[in-house]
Amino acid sequence: MDWRLVLQSVIGGLFxxxxxxxxAVGLALVFGVAKIVNLAHGAFILLGMYxxxxxxxxxxxxxxxxxxxxxxxxxxxxxxxxxxLLARLMATGQDGPLLVTLGLWIAIExxxxxxxxxxPKTVESSLSDATFSIGPANFYWSRLVVLALxxxxxxxxxxxxxxxxxxxxxxxxxxxxxxxxxxxxxxGGLLAATMALGAxxxxxxxxxxxxxxxxxxxxxxxxxxxxxxxxxxxxxxNIKGAFVxxxxxxxxxxxxxxxxxGTMKVFIVFLVFIGFLLFRPEGLRRRA
Amino acid sequence: MxxxxxxxxxxxxxxxxxxxxxxxxxxxxxxxxLALAPLTGSRHSLGIWTVALIFAGVSSGWAIAGGLSGxxxxxxxxxxxxGGYASAVVxxxxxxxxxxxxxxxxxxAAALAWLMTVLAVRFKVRGPYFALYTLAWAEMLRILxxxxxxxxxxxGVLVPYKVDAGPADLQFSDPRGFYLVAVGYAALAMIxxxxxxxxxxxxxxxxxxxxxxxxxxxxxxxxxxxxRTMALSAAMTAIGGxxxxxxxxxxxxxxxxxxxxxxxxxxxxxxxxxxLVLGPLLGSVAMTxxxxxxQKYMDALPSASLLVLGLAIIALAHWFPTGxxxxxxRLKRIWSRRSDRV
Amino acid sequence: MSDIVMSAVDVNVRFGGLRALAxxxxxxxxxxxxxxxxxxxxxxxxxxxxxxxAIRPTSGRVLLQGRDITSSRADQRAxxxxxxxxxxxxxxxxxxxxxxxxxxxxxxxxxxxHAMDVAVDLLEQVxxxxxxxxxxxxxxxxxxxxxxxxRALAVRPRVLxxxxxxxxxxxxxVREIVELIRSLCAASGSELxxxxxxxxxxxxxxxxxxxLDAGRVLADGTPDDVFGDPKVIEAYLGxxxxxx
Numbered sequence: 001m002d003w004r005l006v007l008q009s010v011i012g013g014l015f016x017x018x019x020x021x022x023x024a025v026g027l028a029l030v031f032g033v034a035k036i037v038n039l040a041h042g043a044f045i046l047l048g049m050y051x052x053x054x055x056x057x058x059x060x061x062x063x064x065x066x067x068x069x070x071x072x073x074x075x076x077x078x079x080x081x082x083x084x085l086l087a088r089l090m091a092t093g094q095d096g097p098l099l100v101t102l103g104l105w106i107a108i109e110x111x112x113x114x115x116x117x118x119x120p121k122t123v124e125s126s127l128s129d130a131t132f133s134i135g136p137a138n139f140y141w142s143r144l145v146v147l148a149l150x151x152x153x154x155x156x157x158x159x160x161x162x163x164x165x166x167x168x169x170x171x172x173x174x175x176x177x178x179x180x181x182x183x184x185x186x187x188g189g190l191l192a193a194t195m196a197l198g199a200x201x202x203x204x205x206x207x208x209x210x211x212x213x214x215x216x217x218x219x220x221x222x223x224x225x226x227x228x229x230x231x232x233x234x235x236x237x238n239i240k241g242a243f244v245x246x247x248x249x250x251x252x253x254x255x256x257x258x259x260x261x262g263t264m265k266v267f268i269v270f271l272v273f274i275g276f277l278l279f280r281p282e283g284l285r286r287r288a
Numbered sequence: 289m290x291x292x293x294x295x296x297x298x299x300x301x302x303x304x305x306x307x308x309x310x311x312x313x314x315x316x317x318x319x320x321x322l323a324l325a326p327l328t329g330s331r332h333s334l335g336i337w338t339v340a341l342i343f344a345g346v347s348s349g350w351a352i353a354g355g356l357s358g359x360x361x362x363x364x365x366x367x368x369x370x371g372g373y374a375s376a377v378v379x380x381x382x383x384x385x386x387x388x389x390x391x392x393x394x395x396x397a398a399a400l401a402w403l404m405t406v407l408a409v410r411f412k413v414r415g416p417y418f419a420l421y422t423l424a425w426a427e428m429l430r431i432l433x434x435x436x437x438x439x440x441x442x443x444g445v446l447v448p449y450k451v452d453a454g455p456a457d458l459q460f461s462d463p464r465g466f467y468l469v470a471v472g473y474a475a476l477a478m479i480x481x482x483x484x485x486x487x488x489x490x491x492x493x494x495x496x497x498x499x500x501x502x503x504x505x506x507x508x509x510x511x512x513x514x515x516r517t518m519a520l521s522a523a524m525t526a527i528g529g530x531x532x533x534x535x536x537x538x539x540x541x542x543x544x545x546x547x548x549x550x551x552x553x554x555x556x557x558x559x560x561x562x563x564l565v566l567g568p569l570l571g572s573v574a575m576t577x578x579x580x581x582x583q584k585y586m587d588a589l590p591s592a593s594l595l596v597l598g599l600a601i602i603a604l605a606h607w608f609p610t611g612x613x614x615x616x617x618r619l620k621r622i623w624s625r626r627s628d629r630v
Numbered sequence: 631m632s633d634i635v636m637s638a639v640d641v642n643v644r645f646g647g648l649r650a651l652a653x654x655x656x657x658x659x660x661x662x663x664x665x666x667x668x669x670x671x672x673x674x675x676x677x678x679x680x681x682x683x684a685i686r687p688t689s690g691r692v693l694l695q696g697r698d699i700t701s702s703r704a705d706q707r708a709x710x711x712x713x714x715x716x717x718x719x720x721x722x723x724x725x726x727x728x729x730x731x732x733x734x735x736x737x738x739x740x741x742x743x744h745a746m747d748v749a750v751d752l753l754e755q756v757x758x759x760x761x762x763x764x765x766x767x768x769x770x771x772x773x774x775x776x777x778x779x780x781r782a783l784a785v786r787p788r789v790l791x792x793x794x795x796x797x798x799x800x801x802x803x804v805r806e807i808v809e810l811i812r813s814l815c816a817a818s819g820s821e822l823x824x825x826x827x828x829x830x831x832x833x834x835x836x837x838x839x840x841x842l843d844a845g846r847v848l849a850d851g852t853p854d855d856v857f858g859d860p861k862v863i864e865a866y867l868g869x870x871x872x873x874x
Binding site: 401491492495497498499501502503504505506507508509510511625 | 663682684703704705706708709713714720721722723724725729730732733734736739742749781782784785
C-alpha cells in the first residue's frame, strides 16, 4: 500500500467530511427540535451556493468571506419558511410539513434552474490554487479553510445552544413543547429561530462547497444525501453527533476509494447508513 | 343473524350500505372514453400520454404501500429501475421476450422489497427513518448499476430494434399499440390497488395506518401485512419500469434509480390522493398537463413546470391534504349530505 | 391450581437504570374481576404492556393457561385472546366505527361479512350503534373510550385488560361504563383485569385487588381487605386519595 495515497485519501476524506458535517448539523437541529425531516435542506444548500456566486460576481470579495453573508441569507430564508409555510401545518401533526419541504425542494431547484440555467458556474477563491503538504501528501489550502470554518460554525452553534437564553429556549422546546409553552416560552418564535439556524447551516455548507464543486441546479443533491446519512449516524437531533457523523462518512469515502473503483465508495456509505438505521438508530452515541 | 346478537334486540339498520353501482359504471365508461381519446391525436401527444399512463400505473403501485399502509417509501426508483433493467437485459442480452424480463423484474423487485421491509419491521425503522432507509436502498442500486459492466455502467442498456417485431417483443409499428399497453397497465395497477384496499389486507393496512400499537392489539400482524404490501407494491412498480425502458428503448442508472424518480413516483400519487384509487391517475395526468402547458407557453423556461409542481405540492399540503382526488371526495360528501336533506 | 388463566412469573422490566417492575408475580384466576391499582409510576401500564406483549420483559415469564408465551408478539397474543385497551385511546380516526371494530374481529379469523356483523353487535352493546357509520374522528372523548372497549371485545378475549377506561370521563359517563362493564362480565365469561385510578369504580367492580408500588406487589386481596390495609393507606391512599 502506498502511504502517500493512504494519507491523501484519509485526510482528503476528513476535509470533505467536515462539509457533510456542517450541512448535517442543520438537518439534525431541525429534526431534533421541530421533529421535521427537512427535505428542503438540499435546496437551502443550493441557495447558499448561488448566493455566494452572485455576491462574488457583484463584489469580487473572496467567497470564504461571503460565506458569512450566506449565513445571514440562511437565517432570513429559514425564518420565513417556518413562519410562512410550516408553522400552521406543524400543529396538525400529519405529513404536511414533510410535503411542504418536498415542494420547496422542487420549487427552489426549479427557480435556480430558471434563473441560472443548467451551465455550471464556478467561484474561485484567492486560495484556490495554493497547496500545502503533510508528509508526502499535498492538499489545497482552501480545503483546510473549509474544515476550519465548518468546525468554527459547529462549535459556535453548539455554544449558542448551550450558553444563551435562545439556546436554552430551543433545547426546552426540543425536549417538551407543551412544557416549554407552559413555562411561557414563545414556542412559535423558537421554532422559527431553529429553522433559521438550520437553514443558516445549510447556506453556510453550500457557500463553502461553492469553491469546490461546479454549481448546477442539481449540485446539492449529493450533499443533501450525505447530510442525511451523517445526521442519522450522529443520532438524528444530535448536533455534535451529526458533525462527527459527517467527518466519519468523509473518511469512509476516502478509505473506500482506496479499495473500490469509481463511485463505489458511496455504496459503502449507504451500506453503513442502512446498517445504522437497522442496528443503531440512536446513532454513534453510547447507549444510555 | 349469525352472532351473539341475542342479547340486544335493537334493529340493525346501520350496516354501511354498498354504494350504488351506477355511478361506478358511468365512471368507468367516462374513463374508458378519455383513455381512448389520445388515439385520435398526434403522434407527439400519444407519446406524452403513453408515458403519463405508465407513470400513473407506477404511482398506483407506490400508493399500495405509500397510500394504504401509511409507510412513506421514498425509494421506489429501486423497483422501477429493477423492472427497467430486467426487461432491457433479458431482451438485449438473451434475446427473450421483454414480457419475460418484466416478470423477472417483478420477482426481483418483490424479493428485495420483502427483504427490506422484513429488516425494517424487525428493527423498527419507521416514519421519516423508513423514508430515508428506502431512499438509501435506491441509491445503492444506482451506484451499483453505474459500476457494473454487466449493466453497461453509466451508459446503461440499449433495447435494440428488432426486425419483424410484434407485441410479444413490446415493439409496435403503430405507436397506438404501445399506448394501449400503457392503458392496460394503468388499469391493471388501479384494479390491483382497489382489490388490495377492499381486501382483508386492506383493512389491516388501514388499521396500521391509523395507529400501529392499536392495530397490533387488535390482532393485526403488522410485520406480515407490511412486508406483503411492500412486495406487491414493488412488483407493480417494476412492471411500469419494464414498460418504460421498452418504450424509450433505453435504460441507464439515472433514469432508473435517481432520487428524482422516487420523488416523482411518490408525488404523482400524493398530488392526486394516495388513498384513492383514482388519485395516482389524477396526479399523473395533472403533472403531465402542467409540464406540457408550461412547455407550450413558457418555452424559454424549461423548469417552469417543476416550479408549478413544487408550489402545487405546498398549496396542497396547506389546503387539500388528501390531494386533488380528496377534494372531489369532499365535494361529493357535501353533495350527498345536501341531497339527504331534500 | 388449574383455575389460573394467566400469570406473570418473576417478571423484571428495566428501562435503562429505572426498574419499572421488580420480581413481580401475578395470577389472573378464572371467573374473577381483578383490579390493579397503584400510584403514578407504580408500573401498572408496564405490567399491562408485558402481559399484552407490547414490551418484552427483561427477565421472567408470562404464561397463558400454563403455556409460556413470553416471546410471542402483541398481535399473536391478541389472537390468543389476550385483549387490552390503551390508557391513551387512539382509534383509527379515518375509519368508520364498524371498521374500527371489525378489523379486530377479522384478525381472529372471521370473514369480512361476519366481522361486520360482530362489530355492529358490539357497537350496540357499548351504545354506539347509531353512530356505526360515522368516522372515529367525529367521536367525543367518552365515546372513543367505549369504541375502544368494543374493539377490545372483538377479538373474543379470554382475558380482557382495561387500562384506565374511566379516566377523563364525567361522573354520569363513569356510571354508564361501570354498568356496561358489569354486564359485559356477566355475559362474556372472559376474565377481566382492570387498571383504574377511580377507586370507587374498582371497589364496586373487582373481586380481588392488587396494589402495585414502585414495581412491586404491595398488597393482594379482596377490596375490603386491601383498602383497609394500613400499609396500602400509608403508601398510596393516605397521601393521594384519603378524601376521595
